[in-house]
Amino acid sequence: MTTSPALPLKLAVVGHTNTGKTSLMRTLLRSVEFGEIQNSAGTTRHVEAAQIMLRGQSYIELRDTPGLEDSVALSTHLKALQTQGLRGRACLEHFIENSAPAVLTEFEQEIKVLRQALDCNALLYVIDSREEVLEKYREEILSLKLASRPILPVLNFIQDNAEQLSLWRAELAELGLHALVEFDTVAFDFEAEKRLYQKLQTLLEAWYQPLQTLLDHRAAEWKQTCDACIAQVANLLVDMATVTVSVDSGNAQTDLQNRVRQREQECLHNILFTLKFSPADVQMSNLPVRDGEWELDLFAPETLKRFGLDAASAAATGAAIGAGVDLLLAGLSLGTASLTGAALGTAWHTGRRYGKDLLARLRGDKILCVDDATLNLLLLRQLSLLRHLFRRGHAAQTAFRLDDQTSKAANKIPDGWQHQLRKIRTLLNAKVSADSREYNLVISGLKNWLAGAV
Ligand SMILES: Nc1nc2c(ncn2[C@@H]2O[C@H](COP(=O)(O)OP(=O)(O)O)[C@@H](O)[C@H]2O)c(=O)[nH]1
Ligand SMILES: [Mg+2]
CATH class of the missing domain: 3.40.50.300 (P-loop containing nucleotide triphosphate hydrolases)
Incomplete structure (x- = not known):
């Protein structure tokens, strides 16, 4: 025995x-x-x-x-x-x-x-x-x-x-x-x-089984840890590709920049914590955030699909949307109370679908969002960070300097990113809640893609 x-x-x-x-x-x-x-x-x-x-x-x-x-x-x-x-x-x-x-x-x-x-x-x-x-x-x-x-x-x-x-x-x-x-x-x-x-x-043959148990546990734990870090980055990218700020809000540009920088810091903090590193392990400067004006193309096939409309009947749909938008504008200028019956129904329907960003745009407000170049940079920074931290020992003494990453690999956007970005941007056209099926599909696709890119 x-x-x-x-x-x-x-x-x-x-x-x-x-x-x-x-x-x-x-x-x-x-x-x-x-x-x-x-x-x-x-x-x-x-x-x-x-x-x-x-x-x-x-x-x-x-x-x-x-x-x-x-x-x-x-x-x-x-x-x-x-x-x-x-x-x-x-x-x-x-x-x-x-x-x-x-x-x-x-x-x-x-x-x-x-x-x-x-x-x-x-x-x-x-x-x-x-x-x-x-x-x-x-x-x-x-x-x-x-x-x-x-x-x-x-x-x-x-x-x-x-x-x-x-x-x-x-x-x-x-x-x-x-x-x-x-x-x-x-x-x-x-x-x-x-x-x-x-x-x-x-x-140590007598310890074979406990060592195997430990090994299995460590392997599972390592996978979970890596997945959790990748999820952090996926959420960061989606959040930053869909964040919008109305120009009316005064310091719109600075607001947007601060939000992106804070969110990147928060992501870094969470990743370091997940991997049991300390803030001293990584140094990075502020992301140079640029903002772009959001153009909502009502007739882009992806937008139409997003609202459950068929791109094939774009002409008919365009007319329908046009009518809705006109009514909505009428509603806005005349005051909602002056709209009657069916007209109110259409306006309300359109307004709810397109959300407050569209309303702001229809009112002539400018909406700022993070531009593609900034998102590309954000992606490259996060990939460099993960590539380094996944291979960093806890005995490493020199801080990783994110800004010094100039190698070819660190600056090459992996294939397939544009496709991912387009999918993420569809979430921007109408604020989709974070627990919706659509949002989760985009996030899980992005996580898979990131896991392959790291
Ligand atoms: N580049 C490099 N440096 C290491 C490695 N292991 C330890 N060091 C460095 O070697 C020095 C001595 O390490 P330490 O763990 O204190 O050695 P000990 O005296 O055997 O405990 C420290 O400066 C470490 O940062 C390694 O694998 N690669
Ligand atoms: Mg020692």
Whole structure:
């Protein structure tokens, strides 16, 4: 009978100083706040634990440790004990419990790490793969192996580093470490995180099922998170393509600009919150909003269709609409009270269909809306943002500057946008409520299109 393993699975995150141990913790925890990260040795002085929770239960306990500094000297001591016949865990335990006080002081940091190696179920050994494979790293691994726990090397700083990576792989194989992962803690890739858990499954068979449960949950959660961010952008684009301001309202232009900028900020805020990033992770300047005057083309096929009219009988319909509009205008100028019977019915019908924007237009008001060029820019900014954030690790230290995105990809409007925009603009012709079928059709089409474009 197999018994369920004790949860949480305890993983010690170990390695030389400054290899990205705390960064790995942040990325796996989706927390920009865990620990302290600095490009200098000895930032993490103590062991700090954090939990990966699922439905109120801790599945994994990650323990961040100080970096191993003097591994060659440490290894000399451990080798001496091994020649006395002490092997594996006994060797480490003896070293921790029976060394002279001066030795314990000298290796204070290392002993904290060794204790965790002894206490945890497995070790994530983080490597700065830009580094040469030096003797000190070999000694470090040999010392950690004495804990007799599975070690999963995590190769960090993997970008543009193929040559050095293969040297590390060869060295690790020689040390008996064949399962390893490449995992960049700054440039996040969900597939790489999945592989990390899968490798742990093969190294820790007893934890196979809980790791699978966690993995499934993480995959579902990642999809939901991405979908939620895409929905934010879809709503932003629809809102901004359909917002109108009457010129009569005084500061119409500034009003419109402010609304667009505020709405973009709000969208950014929601996306950062959904992905568990902080406002400091992204910098962006105000969107240069331009406004266009809204021209309502009463006889455009899409407008006609929108009002349930058949474009094929446009002539007849045009006459009908014309009559309605005339009556409506008459009603407006004469005062509604002077309209009688059927005339009032037609006027009312037309007015209700076309909404207050049309009435404003018929009254000669100008209606401002956000122009296509601004919406194109808004789209490009949001795509750049999502493309970056979906691949950003929680350990990344430099803020993403949205305004610096000048690459070809960042400036190319993906195919199909004009079609989407046209569909969205049909909602502008008559204010459609956000819970209507029509509105939802446009939004869901747009979400699908955005998911493909990101
Ligand atoms: N470019 C890049 N920088 C990283 C990566 N991982 C960590 N860093 C940086 O390396 C430095 C040390 O990281 P830290 O997590 O504090 O290392 P620790 O001492 O092992 O905990 C910090 O400046 C990090 O921002 C990575 O994958 N890519
Ligand atoms: Mg650290």
